[in-house]
Amino acid sequence: MVVFKVSRVETQPIDGQKPGTSGLRKKVKVFIQPHYLQNFVQSTFNALTAEKVRGATLVVSGDGRYYSKDAIQIIIKMAAANGVRRVWVGQNGLLSTPAVSAVIRERVGVDGSKATGAFILTASHNPGGPQEDFGIKYNMENGGPAPEGITDKIYENTKTIKEYLTADLPDVDITTIGVTNFGGPEGQFDVEVFDSASDYVKLMKSIFDFESIRKLLSSPKFTFCYDALHGVAGAYAKRIFVEELGAQESSLLNCVPKEDFGGGHPDPNLTYAKELVARMGLSKSSSQVEPPEFGAAADGDADRNMVLGKRFFVTPSDSVAIIAANAVEAIPYFSSGLKGVARSMPTSAALDVVAKHLKLKFFEVPTGWKFFGNLMDAGLCSVCGEESFGTGSDHIREKDGIWAVLAWLSILAYKNKENLNGGKLVTVEDIVRNHWATYGRHYYTRYDYENVDASSAKELMAHLVKLQSSLGEVNEIVKGIRSDVSKVVNADEFEYKDPVDGSISKHQGIRYLFEDGSRLVFRLSGTGSEGATIRLYIEQYEKDSSKTGRDSQEALAPLVEVALKLSKMQEFTGRSAPTVIT
Ligand SMILES: O=P([O-])(O)O[C@H]1O[C@H](COP(=O)(O)O)[C@@H](O)[C@H](O)[C@H]1O
Numbered sequence: 001m002v003v004f005k006v007s008r009v010e011t012q013p014i015d016g017q018k019p020g021t022s023g024l025r026k027k028v029k030v031f032i033q034p035h036y037l038q039n040f041v042q043s044t045f046n047a048l049t050a051e052k053v054r055g056a057t058l059v060v061s062g063d064g065r066y067y068s069k070d071a072i073q074i075i076i077k078m079a080a081a082n083g084v085r086r087v088w089v090g091q092n093g094l095l096s097t098p099a100v101s102a103v104i105r106e107r108v109g110v111d112g113s114k115a116t117g118a119f120i121l122t123a124s125h126n127p128g129g130p131q132e133d134f135g136i137k138y139n140m141e142n143g144g145p146a147p148e149g150i151t152d153k154i155y156e157n158t159k160t161i162k163e164y165l166t167a168d169l170p171d172v173d174i175t176t177i178g179v180t181n182f183g184g185p186e187g188q189f190d191v192e193v194f195d196s197a198s199d200y201v202k203l204m205k206s207i208f209d210f211e212s213i214r215k216l217l218s219s220p221k222f223t224f225c226y227d228a229l230h231g232v233a234g235a236y237a238k239r240i241f242v243e244e245l246g247a248q249e250s251s252l253l254n255c256v257p258k259e260d261f262g263g264g265h266p267d268p269n270l271t272y273a274k275e276l277v278a279r280m281g282l283s284k285s286s287s288q289v290e291p292p293e294f295g296a297a298a299d300g301d302a303d304r305n306m307v308l309g310k311r312f313f314v315t316p317s318d319s320v321a322i323i324a325a326n327a328v329e330a331i332p333y334f335s336s337g338l339k340g341v342a343r344s345m346p347t348s349a350a351l352d353v354v355a356k357h358l359k360l361k362f363f364e365v366p367t368g369w370k371f372f373g374n375l376m377d378a379g380l381c382s383v384c385g386e387e388s389f390g391t392g393s394d395h396i397r398e399k400d401g402i403w404a405v406l407a408w409l410s411i412l413a414y415k416n417k418e419n420l421n422g423g424k425l426v427t428v429e430d431i432v433r434n435h436w437a438t439y440g441r442h443y444y445t446r447y448d449y450e451n452v453d454a455s456s457a458k459e460l461m462a463h464l465v466k467l468q469s470s471l472g473e474v475n476e477i478v479k480g481i482r483s484d485v486s487k488v489v490n491a492d493e494f495e496y497k498d499p500v501d502g503s504i505s506k507h508q509g510i511r512y513l514f515e516d517g518s519r520l521v522f523r524l525s526g527t528g529s530e531g532a533t534i535r536l537y538i539e540q541y542e543k544d545s546s547k548t549g550r551d552s553q554e555a556l557a558p559l560v561e562v563a564l565k566l567s568k569m570q571e572f573t574g575r576s577a578p579t580v581i582t
């Protein structure tokens, strides 16, 4: 057994280590500066209570992006030096964000150990590679992202840090499953490398009826396609869709995880998931080949999902509403009913209508998955989702891209259980259109202005807040732009009081609420690594089932025009068009 020594390394605070919506995300060139990662990791250890560090079991892994392997070795050495008892690493350093959450909650080590937390190494949907992004975040014992109380403490610590601890361990082989033991001043320290998929696969099998999904996937009527965009989802897709559920290997696109995501932008939306979008018949360059019935994509760390039907896009806000509406019948895990449902504020109100109809508890929280975690821990919420391609449930404390796909496949399997051997297939599009016919439709679109100058973005937001003080003036401007949109009846900055711990989160997005239920929401992204990204969310409710079939961009055109002129978007940002529309 190798015996190690601990040393204290002198350091000084480095600016800009405030965690965003989901951890610290920066360019790789920032992360590789001397002491940069170490300062953040030590600040995290110092922010945790002693029992979460000394003698604890920690998970360290991520989406496999560039710099992950180096970061894992650095964190292992620091963990050993800080008195951590063992570190669990997914083979090759790979674990999806939902799998980390599952491992913290479910995995039991050979000696009966349980993890109390994790460092997740990912910048989610941001590109990877030496010129691109890296990220790190800490998740707690419940498997969810650290709450603001902890991330604030981490940030405070980064501003005063003077030293960090590290051990002179040799690098650990993370490519081979097994345990390596070391001896330190405080006793034994182990690194266990384990299979990245098995705990997660086991959990999925306990939630869904794999047999019924297998029947669907093996039916000649049903065709399927999954795009991991070269993110970590690939490590799970083959195991689950091909090995467990019998999908064809050829139905997997970009399912080999790569450090640079093959040079792409691993964000599952209509702009970046180009290959899938073409295969599903949704782009101009679509081939003549008949598209599959179902397509889905994931982001780099596999917590996001995009669901598509044949030549049909499912808006994430509709996706969570449809899953909630069908969960009890189609998914065994929910067979005894839903505890409640929740969405983030900018997500459309499609879920609200389902909650009302099914008499379910309903919550509207700020953007950021951590807000759902408290509700789930208190037994108040079973299914939740966000417009930003995140959907999930209380099986873990992160959103879950593959879970969402399995949820949709379960609904399809349920609706088609009588027609797989005859009769017409109920398609993704049928399910969505039927949902609109029952609940009405929330036309919805999001405009993203990425990498805008940060101070101009702030000015635009300040302008919108100032406008809110006079609704009379707002309505005059609105009428001047389009006489066919309804009146603004309320405008505010969203503020949230957590019903469980009473904590208050302010400035969570600027809302303009219209008389007919339409909404305009403006907020700055909390997940970028450079400049600012302005997000504009536009929504309009249509109850009349004869009018729910319109093209959404066309239906929303008047509101879009109002939003762009009211916010003086071009004036502040210099942009005549958004970078991404979803
Ligand atoms: O980036 P991820 O997938 O970890 O996702 C993270 O950020 C998203 C918002 O991103 P933005 O602030 O850019 O709108 C949140 O909706 C999500 O809950 C959070 O986990």
Ligand SMILES: [Mg+2]
Pocket (backbone or CB within 6 Å): 097, 123, 124, 125, 299, 300, 301, 302, 303, 304
């Ligand atoms: Mg993600």
